[in-house]
Amino acid sequence: MSVRSKSRSAPTGPSPFAVEAEALPAEKFADPDITAAGEPRASVPLTGLDTLWLNTGTLCNLACVTCYIESSPTNDALVYLSAEDAARFYAEAEGMGTREIGFTGGEPFMNPAFLPMLTDALARGFEALVLTNAMKPMRRHEEKLLLLRERFGDALTLRVSLDHHTRTGHEGERGPRTWDVAIDGLRWLSDNGFAIAVAGRLLPGEGMVEARERYAALFARETIAIDAYDPAQLVLFPEMDATKDVAEITTACWDILGKSPADIMCASSRMVVHRKGEDRPRVAACTLIPHDPEFDLGETLEEAAQAVKLNHPHCARFCVLGGASCSA
Ligand code: SF4
Numbered sequence: 001m002s003v004r005s006k007s008r009s010a011p012t013g014p015s016p017f018a019v020e021a022e023a024l025p026a027e028k029f030a031d032p033d034i035t036a037a038g039e040p041r042a043s044v045p046l047t048g049l050d051t052l053w054l055n056t057g058t059l060c061n062l063a064c065v066t067c068y069i070e071s072s073p074t075n076d077a078l079v080y081l082s083a084e085d086a087a088r089f090y091a092e093a094e095g096m097g098t099r100e101i102g103f104t105g106g107e108p109f110m111n112p113a114f115l116p117m118l119t120d121a122l123a124r125g126f127e128a129l130v131l132t133n134a135m136k137p138m139r140r141h142e143e144k145l146l147l148l149r150e151r152f153g154d155a156l157t158l159r160v161s162l163d164h165h166t167r168t169g170h171e172g173e174r175g176p177r178t179w180d181v182a183i184d185g186l187r188w189l190s191d192n193g194f195a196i197a198v199a200g201r202l203l204p205g206e207g208m209v210e211a212r213e214r215y216a217a218l219f220a221r222e223t224i225a226i227d228a229y230d231p232a233q234l235v236l237f238p239e240m241d242a243t244k245d246v247a248e249i250t251t252a253c254w255d256i257l258g259k260s261p262a263d264i265m266c267a268s269s270r271m272v273v274h275r276k277g278e279d280r281p282r283v284a285a286c287t288l289i290p291h292d293p294e295f296d297l298g299e300t301l302e303e304a305a306q307a308v309k310l311n312h313p314h315c316a317r318f319c320v321l322g323g324a325s326c327s328a
Pocket residue numbers: 060061062063064066067068069070071072105106107133161
């Protein structure tokens with residue numbers, strides 16, 4: 001049995017969201033400066049630290065098939081971040097004009113220090129965005145969450161992962177008996193007036209317009225106050241698979257695609273991670289690549305304010321070609 005299959009609701013089959021592509025050739029994403037075709041690789045300078053993400057730890061109550069960070073009830077490759085370490089990064093971010101603190105995991109509500117570190121962020125005047133599956137770990141904190149909503153209003157947003165607008169799609173990825181619980185948690189947040197958003201996905205071949213229509217019907221049916229046509233309230237992410245072939249991003253790509261490096265997530269955000277075995281938390285380029293040493297930018301936000309070379313398949317598939325942003 002693999003370490004990740006130990007969830008009580010672990011999915012049993014392949015993900016319905018699996019990327020359909022050939023295997024990634026070994027010569028791609030090998031040199032940080034030059035692509036396999038010998039062209040200069042694109043990089044992204046930090047224009048300002050708008051969002052500081054904290055990874056609260058990889059432990060999760062679920063073990064979703066394609067969880068990019070391989071979270072599960074037993075994976076603590078990223079250990080729980082402490083409230084003291086979070087505070088140190090808040091203090092540094094305050095001097096950098098940071099607007100928002102994002103919290104991701106694993107499931108943030110499993111970290112025993114999560115409520116104190118969330119409260120600290122809001123009390124310092126940051127906006128807070130919490131990514132959660134809205135299941136039991138979150139529901140254990142209902143009373144404290146209601147107090148935070150009273151005190152900070154819409155400065156606190158919770159973004160719930162609802163992988164698909166159908167039970168079959170959602171449970172195919174997340175495991176049996178995960179749909180009703182997630183819908184119930186989302187409805188509780190909605191009924192209690194929290195600022196909420198949903199993160200969803202598209203099945204292979206499913207169109208964006210069709211997906212938004214279906215989510216809109218679901219939200220209406222379940223009385224969940226989310227406008228499915230607002231891309232900030234329903235974020236539909238492209239798929240990631242670091243083992244599948246994808247084009248490398250060269251400096252010429254910006255003009256070809258009509259995009260700017262400033263639009264890419266690592267132009268305006270960083271993520272703090274505390275890797276198991278390391279004494280202190282460190283700063284990674286973004287939320288998507290927590291372990292790769294090439295994307296470890298240092299121990300402080302100041303050290304991490306350097307340009308990021310787009311030398312990973314996620315840079316291409318998710319960020320530049322897929323065009324999604326991880327911020328609300
Ligand atoms: S709920 Fe999120 S963090 Fe947990 S296993 Fe699923 S995708 Fe990963």
